[in-house]
Amino acid sequence: MKFEAKLFLYGVLFFIPVGIVYAVWSGGEPVGTYGIPLVGGMAGMIGGYLYLVGKRIDARPEDDPLGEIEQGAGDQGVFSPWSWWPLVLGLAGTVVFLALAVGWWLLLPGLLIGAVGLVGWVFEFSRGQHAH
Structure with missing residues (x-):
């Protein structure tokens, strides 16, 4: 889950500065001024959660830059396609x-x-x- 954690944590580095720039350019328009940094905060929470989970579980084939497709074979989870x-x-x-x-x-x-x-x-x- 290292890639997913990095993806969301990089979102923090994007949304927080963009929110600050938006606040300055828009003259403090409240929806974007508060909303864009909050999206950055939510991305940070998801990224932090994925980072902590990634430390607890073993490395997946997706995390290995030299991983092969067949390393990911097998059960990927329990799903119920018949569920209403x-x-x-x-x-x-x-x-x-x-x-x-x-x-x-x-x-x-x-x-x-x-x-x-x-x-x-x-x-x-x-x-x-x-x-x-």
Whole structure:
């Protein structure tokens, strides 16, 4: 994960100075003045997390400049292509954002749908007492 960490940490070196330059040139326009450096801060948090994770795990083939394609063969993770829970969460996000345009009364149903979808997705592979 060394490459990913560097990618995001270099984003900090880009967004912070660009935010300062934007603040000076725009005369302190609040959205960009605060938003661009905040993007740099978020990139720094992600880069820091990836850096810490990269120190704990073994080097991957992607981190080896002389790595070969066949070194990355095998399982890459556990995925469920048949899962419907991301669709439920997408519907919940749609209803929540629709509440901004239609009315705040839609916020509660959207959050309830989101809670059901999130619990369903988290416990999708559960076994034993919480299996469904």
